[in-house]
Amino acid sequence: MPRIAPLEPPYAPELQAHFDRIMPPGVPPLRLFRTLATSERAWTKFRAGSLLDRGPLPLREREIVIDRTCALTRCAYEWGVHVAYFADRAGLTGEQVRATVLEPATAACWSEAEQALIAAIDALHHRATWNEEEFTAIKRHYDDAQILEVILLCGFYRTVAYLANGLALPLEAGTARFPDAA
Structure with a gap:
């Protein structure tokens, strides 16, 4: 409950x-x-x-940011909602969905741009900043408006995770479940 x-x-x-x-x-x-x-x-x-509008990131990148942020914050509720409603539309494969939870940013299933994006998400989660190498890597693939959106999405979905986890929200019916590390 x-x-x-x-x-x-x-x-x-x-x-x-x-x-x-x-x-x-x-x-x-x-x-x-x-x-x-x-x-x-x-x-x-x-x-x-909220950032419930489309914003400057394509759906695929937006969902990578949200799914990875929810995975890092162990927010099964919101991760499951996004995977269920958006993973297919965003073109994320089953391997990539699993990787948002269980794999490092360097996982082979990601493009170079996506690896830079995931490394940036991880850095924001763990240190709330980027070093010059991380910023240079993300800047190589994303413009200023997109970089600002990445930061905003990470912060917003961290707040969503606080809400869902702190309120002990049960998973929604028909949504995805975190994969097992097997």
Whole structure:
């Protein structure tokens, strides 16, 4: 059971409209969203600071950032949601999805640009900065707007991990589970 009970339908019309804008048709709002919506302030701040729009990164790179950040923070809830809803659309193979959790940035399944991206994500997670070599590597493949987006996504999804993990949110039905290290 989650530590804070999420809202249950029916939702207030304004809240339902928000859910309808961010959820695919026919998919009920995520438990995370319904839990945050128990506090108008938390829900408003989450939406205002969120990165639920497309942004300057292609979907594939965006999902690599999110999946790796969620894996590093051991946020099975959000990792599972993103893998279930976006991995195929982002063109991530099963090997790559598994690698977001279990492999180093240098795993052979990634392109050179993706290896630089994953090394940058790892560095931000572990040290909250990049050394010159890491920055030079990511800068070789991504422009300034994309680099800023990487930083913002890492920070935002770390916050999402704090919420999902801290609230002990149960995994959503039909979402992916962390792979076993075998």
